[in-house]
Amino acid sequence: MKKCFSTPAECQFVYVKGKVYKGVLSNGQRIAGKHIINDGHVETFVREGTSLSHVRHPNLVRLIGYCENHDEYFLVYELCHNGNLSEWLFGKAKVLSWIQIVEIAIDGARGLWFLHTYPEGCIVHRDIKPTNILIDANFRAKLSDFVLSKVMEVDQSHVSSEVRGTFGYVDPEYRKNHHVNASGDVYRFGVVLLQLLSGQRARFLARGGDITQLADPKLNGEYWI
Structure with missing residues (x-):
């Protein structure tokens, strides 16, 4: 799984709801971020990251990479503009x-x-x-x-x-x-x-x-x- 950037500060995130954020990478690419705090939920980060890191299909949301900073993580996905x-x-x-x-x-x-x-x-x-x-x-x-x-x-x-x-x-x-x-x-x-x-x-x-x-x-x- 690719590490997109070293800290959340390198991406401009805007809170949406729950654990979901929208953001823009330094190259201008719009992304969605799932915020995970290392409070026993880091298994979520590992499981979802490893499950999707090598899986690609037009009808699966693409995992771009992740970022980490101390005890928090962001899984970074392509942004689907029309919601769920x-x-x-x-x-x-x-x-x-x-x-x-x-x-x-x-x-x-x-x-x-x-x-x-x-x-x-x-x-x-x-x-x-x-x-x-x-x-x-x-x-x-x-x-x-x-x-x-x-x-x-x-x-x-x-x-x-x-x-x-x-x-x-x-x-x-x-x-x-x-x-x-x-x-x-x-x-x-x-x-x-x-x-x-x-x-x-x-x-x-x-x-x-x-x-x-x-x-x-x-x-x-x-x-x-």
Whole structure:
């Protein structure tokens, strides 16, 4: 993983929310920074850094490098100017067209397929959800936030782990047997697809009904079946 600069002072960071900052490198490149304090969370820095440092795909947020200063770190990523999918699905001021919904779904599927078929071993994301799908300036969707990711050996069918992830996206099999594998990501992505179609949060998707009842009313009936 490349060290971008030695101290946070060498980059102009502006606070956004949570642990996320926007910044500009000395060469003018706009970036996003995830702030990590070494208070027991340095494992996050190591895991996400090593998981992404050598992985490149158009539908994955690119890790540029990192900076460190005493007991704090910044993971430095390409900036996705249009925020995350959750803001577009559930924000009142933003509306996705049907073609944008379809393209986001395809982009997400491509990124997930790349992770699951990675030659050095299947990379299981474990936290696929709208906030972890970012939208770049060209409105391409990119998977992000690999803090919970697990890398399986080529000959492994699963790895065992404590149940981690976001409520509403964790699949029943994983909750039952604690087996981490690609199918768990597929389940989570399926929930995201339902949210793309309906514009509803995960907890409201258990209700039955046909496609006309599921479709996001903001589409005004402009969708393909």
